[in-house]
Amino acid sequence: MTENVLITICLLLLCTIVFCDISNNEIEQCNLPKKIKDEIASYAPVVEKIINETVYGKYKGTTYDHLADFIDKFGNRIAGSSNLENAIDYMLNKSIQFNLENVHGEKVQVPHWVRGKESATLLEPRYQSLAMLGLGSSIGTPPEGIRAEAVVVKSFDELKNISKKVKGKIVVFDQEYVSYGISVQYRDYAASTSASYGGVATLVRSITPFSLNTPHTGWQDYNDNITKIPTACITVEDANMLRRMYERGEKIVIELKMEAKNLPPATSRNTVGEIVGHSEPQKIVIISGHLDSWDVGQGAMDDGGGAFLSWNSAVILKALGLRAKRTIRTILWTAEEEGLVGAFAYVKAHKNETKNLNFVMESDEGTFTPHGLKYSGIPDVGCILQEILNLFPTINATQLQQPADGAPDLTEWLQEGIPGASLLNEAERYFWFHHSAADTMDAENPEALDKATALWASVAYIVANLSFDMPRNSTDYLHKV
Amino acid sequence: MTENVLITICLLLLCTIVFCDISNNEIEQCNLPKKIKDEIASYAPVVEKIINETVYGKYKGTTYDHLADFIDKFGNRIAGSSNLENAIDYMLNKSIQFNLENVHGEKVQVPHWVRGKESATLLEPRYQSLAMLGLGSSIGTPPEGIRAEAVVVKSFDELKNISKKVKGKIVVFDQEYVSYGISVQYRDYAASTSASYGGVATLVRSITPFSLNTPHTGWQDYNDNITKIPTACITVEDANMLRRMYERGEKIVIELKMEAKNLPPATSRNTVGEIVGHSEPQKIVIISGHLDSWDVGQGAMDDGGGAFLSWNSAVILKALGLRAKRTIRTILWTAEEEGLVGAFAYVKAHKNETKNLNFVMESDEGTFTPHGLKYSGIPDVGCILQEILNLFPTINATQLQQPADGAPDLTEWLQEGIPGASLLNEAERYFWFHHSAADTMDAENPEALDKATALWASVAYIVANLSFDMPRNSTDYLHKV
Numbered sequence: 001m002t003e004n005v006l007i008t009i010c011l012l013l014l015c016t017i018v019f020c021d022i023s024n025n026e027i028e029q030c031n032l033p034k035k036i037k038d039e040i041a042s043y044a045p046v047v048e049k050i051i052n053e054t055v056y057g058k059y060k061g062t063t064y065d066h067l068a069d070f071i072d073k074f075g076n077r078i079a080g081s082s083n084l085e086n087a088i089d090y091m092l093n094k095s096i097q098f099n100l101e102n103v104h105g106e107k108v109q110v111p112h113w114v115r116g117k118e119s120a121t122l123l124e125p126r127y128q129s130l131a132m133l134g135l136g137s138s139i140g141t142p143p144e145g146i147r148a149e150a151v152v153v154k155s156f157d158e159l160k161n162i163s164k165k166v167k168g169k170i171v172v173f174d175q176e177y178v179s180y181g182i183s184v185q186y187r188d189y190a191a192s193t194s195a196s197y198g199g200v201a202t203l204v205r206s207i208t209p210f211s212l213n214t215p216h217t218g219w220q221d222y223n224d225n226i227t228k229i230p231t232a233c234i235t236v237e238d239a240n241m242l243r244r245m246y247e248r249g250e251k252i253v254i255e256l257k258m259e260a261k262n263l264p265p266a267t268s269r270n271t272v273g274e275i276v277g278h279s280e281p282q283k284i285v286i287i288s289g290h291l292d293s294w295d296v297g298q299g300a301m302d303d304g305g306g307a308f309l310s311w312n313s314a315v316i317l318k319a320l321g322l323r324a325k326r327t328i329r330t331i332l333w334t335a336e337e338e339g340l341v342g343a344f345a346y347v348k349a350h351k352n353e354t355k356n357l358n359f360v361m362e363s364d365e366g367t368f369t370p371h372g373l374k375y376s377g378i379p380d381v382g383c384i385l386q387e388i389l390n391l392f393p394t395i396n397a398t399q400l401q402q403p404a405d406g407a408p409d410l411t412e413w414l415q416e417g418i419p420g421a422s423l424l425n426e427a428e429r430y431f432w433f434h435h436s437a438a439d440t441m442d443a444e445n446p447e448a449l450d451k452a453t454a455l456w457a458s459v460a461y462i463v464a465n466l467s468f469d470m471p472r473n474s475t476d477y478l479h480k481v
Numbered sequence: 482m483t484e485n486v487l488i489t490i491c492l493l494l495l496c497t498i499v500f501c502d503i504s505n506n507e508i509e510q511c512n513l514p515k516k517i518k519d520e521i522a523s524y525a526p527v528v529e530k531i532i533n534e535t536v537y538g539k540y541k542g543t544t545y546d547h548l549a550d551f552i553d554k555f556g557n558r559i560a561g562s563s564n565l566e567n568a569i570d571y572m573l574n575k576s577i578q579f580n581l582e583n584v585h586g587e588k589v590q591v592p593h594w595v596r597g598k599e600s601a602t603l604l605e606p607r608y609q610s611l612a613m614l615g616l617g618s619s620i621g622t623p624p625e626g627i628r629a630e631a632v633v634v635k636s637f638d639e640l641k642n643i644s645k646k647v648k649g650k651i652v653v654f655d656q657e658y659v660s661y662g663i664s665v666q667y668r669d670y671a672a673s674t675s676a677s678y679g680g681v682a683t684l685v686r687s688i689t690p691f692s693l694n695t696p697h698t699g700w701q702d703y704n705d706n707i708t709k710i711p712t713a714c715i716t717v718e719d720a721n722m723l724r725r726m727y728e729r730g731e732k733i734v735i736e737l738k739m740e741a742k743n744l745p746p747a748t749s750r751n752t753v754g755e756i757v758g759h760s761e762p763q764k765i766v767i768i769s770g771h772l773d774s775w776d777v778g779q780g781a782m783d784d785g786g787g788a789f790l791s792w793n794s795a796v797i798l799k800a801l802g803l804r805a806k807r808t809i810r811t812i813l814w815t816a817e818e819e820g821l822v823g824a825f826a827y828v829k830a831h832k833n834e835t836k837n838l839n840f841v842m843e844s845d846e847g848t849f850t851p852h853g854l855k856y857s858g859i860p861d862v863g864c865i866l867q868e869i870l871n872l873f874p875t876i877n878a879t880q881l882q883q884p885a886d887g888a889p890d891l892t893e894w895l896q897e898g899i900p901g902a903s904l905l906n907e908a909e910r911y912f913w914f915h916h917s918a919a920d921t922m923d924a925e926n927p928e929a930l931d932k933a934t935a936l937w938a939s940v941a942y943i944v945a946n947l948s949f950d951m952p953r954n955s956t957d958y959l960h961k962v
Contacts, residue, residue, distance in 0.1 A: 248550075438718070
């Protein structure tokens with residue numbers, strides 16, 4: 001998940017809080033026609049079959065195994081890299097091999113940032129190598145590095161207060177971790193804010209609630225008309241140490257070397273496959289995740305898990321012969337990490353399909369043990385989804401929350417009011433691993449992935465096969481079904 | 482804590498389990514004379530004073546602050562390094578500055594292993610840099626490295642089963658983490674066991690229950706008459722990945738480069754300070770921790786916390802004018818990590834004092850929130866300690882367990898039957914940080930250290946001031962007090 005969607009998510013969250021009572025009341029006041037409730041309830045045998053095959057039967061462990069095969073083969077997959085394009089080719093071939101339909105890649109121009117070698121070294125008050133990761137889109141340093149005295153602040157306000165001391169300095173941010181959404185502003189805007197006061201580089205405490213001296217990377221944004229300066233994340237531990245030194249009045253000197261470069265945009269692809277609907281093929285249910293990752297760790301959690309959850313859901317539905325009325329389309333987005341680049345391009349290119357998007361799903365906030373769904377849409381979407389989730393007591397995945405955060409690539413569609421969902425899962429440790437070397441297969445679990453796949457596949461199939469469309473603005477028609 | 486003491490600890494643990502009921506019964510059957518119970522109870526005001534001054538008053542936060550000053554100044558401190566000797570000089574000066582008595586260093590010859598540059602790189606089936614840490618005492622590789630095909634096993638038994646395949650190979654161990662005590666045998670003996678089958682190097686899964694792609698180092702032992710081969714730890718995540726690749730039948734080729742060297746022994750020192758007893762100065766209560774650390778991370782937890790817990794306990798007792806009947810001696814051991822080298826030398830040099838060792842304490846398994854003590858000794862030692870711990874309900878540190886594990890430097894004394902104790906604390910995450918870059922000040926907490934210091938200082942003072950000696954073999958005399 002990148003920060004470009006955070007304002008949206010914050011707004012959605014704010015809306016949720018503000019309208020919380022109303023929404024809950026509305027869910028409580030669900031008044032779906034009996035015919036609709038009966039129709040949804042009639043899917044119990046199908047759900048049982050999908051759960052049995054996926055959690056206990058022939059497809060048990062397959063989401064994990066497909067993912068592990070892929071992750072071990074390719075490792076991480078940053079936008080612009082030939083490794084990502086090879087991984088996309090592999091998924092296109094694999095999609096054909098597993099009988100998905102209309103398999104193809106859709107080209108999109110993506111940023112091409114490369115890290116190169118990098119290091120941060122504390123020179124005074126004593127020598128220490130500082131674990132670090134340059135931030136996506138950061139410029140590099142001169143080859144000899146930037147050697148400068150450091151100031152250490154806990155907030156933008158504190159930086160403003162000492163703004164006269166900042167010129168020529170490296171600015172270290174040791175901001176408290178509040179939440180990812182709140183704290184990530186320091187990763188995003190540290191460089192431009194510091195540069196506006198004359199800072200020459202920034203080192204930002206990694207955005208995580210827990211660290212084993214683990215640096216986390218991520219995208220950052222330079223403001224227009226501000227000098228671009230190199231920027232990187234250091235570990236929570238080192239940021240705290242530098243702050244203690246600074247508060248003691250010790251002179252801190254750091255040398256930062258980064259070879260980072262922004263190369264010309266590269267061509268990548270969103271990876272698409274379908275199970276074409278048998279009676280309303282023009283109507284579409286999307287299940288998705290992003291195939292690209294950061295260039296550290298393996299991108300197994302962010303977002304290998306989400307991508308393979310969606311891809312294997314389609315594979316299993318196809319193999320079980322569960323072709324729905326509507327088309328189920330799996331999309332593996334590209335260049336999510338650089339600002340939802342693949343998704344924005346897709347939405348633009350498929351404007352003419354927008355009216356036919358029945359329901360959109362993405363999983364990009366962990367595929368830990370699932371508890372249900374998070375949704376966006378009008379209250380009756382929640383009513384319908386709750387009826388569907390009531391079919392999942394055996395895997396304990398009956399909970400419904402809103403909004404559908406953890407689905408960044410769906411941002412534009414959700415903003416337009418297209419109903420959608422993300423996976424509600426035990427993601428409490430998600431940001432421990434996120435954008436770091438710790439994002440590996442060890443963050444994934446076969447049983448959790450099986451349950452999530454059973455849920456994901458079932459929901460996609462039921463929604464795609466219902467006798468009525470998922471409502472966008474009005475639910476009147478539901479009562480005429 | 483090194484593994485050299487683990488067999489002892491395992492035996493002690495086994496004894497504890499076997500005699501658990503007996504021991505518990507014996508504690509339950511405590512039959513201390515009323516006079517002794519009353520005497521211990523009379524320390525309530527002293528304990529209250531120490532707790533008030535340490536947890537809430539003048540000394541609040543000082544254990545953390547002294548430790549942070551030290552850790553930030555020196556970083557990690559491996560045996561043989563000038564940094565460790567500078568750190569010892571600093572502690573000797575600081576001990577004098579804070580009015581400890583008979584402050585001196587006691588020289589000891591210690592191993593001098595240096596890591597140098599090192600790397601492990603997966604070359605086939607794909608390129609990936611593997612996070613690693615060479616193990617203490619390991620030899621290095623030739624300058625060009627060792628490039629070899631790898632076999633991956635989960636146990637020594639599995640290695641034996643494929644022993645004919647091992648010649649010329651790098652052996653990767655992906656053993657399950659059971660407990661530190663059980664699993665560390667793979668770090669200890671991987672190299673010699675593999676070499677006996679013709680292996681050319683070993684990469685061992687780090688000994689930890691949780692990883693964020695975190696390699697952990699530690700000492701290892703070469704068997705006599707076996708070819709020495711380079712050995713290192715890799716991360717849990719990479720060990721699992723290599724095993725998956727191996728189980729798929731993929732050819733794994735790894736290049737290992739290590740500059741590690743064993744230099745001639747160096748001179749280090751155990752750091753000693755006292756509060757001389759006012760009436761029986763020849764009798765001694767020891768409070769201790771080790772000042773050396775591994776050469777990664779900061780050695781803040783292993784064992785900065787334990788060392789400063791003991792040192793600051795003495796400082797606070799001295800400042801509060803709490804001079805006991807017996808001498809309280811604080812010892813900051815050296816070269817614990819290379820096999821309790823400082824402690825073994827000290828025990829040998831102080832043989833003539835053994836009869837006067839009244840009680841020995843060490844903290845080397847975390848200084849997280851304290852719950853009480855772990856002890857070794859005859860059951861009446863437990864009875865006395867439980868009476869003392871009953872004085873600590875306000876800081877919730879009244880629990881007593883046995884044996885006194887987490888006190889490796891006391892091994893020889895405890896084996897001789899000298900009563901002793903270690904800190905019982907919330908150490909569930911201890912091995913997450915242990916011997917890794919994550920061993921920093923962030924593993925320490927000011928409030929937990931204050932409570933531990935109040936407990937540690939109080940227990941040391943009470944035991945050193947009781948009218949009777951702590952019993953070793955017979956408790957008959959207690960009834961004649």
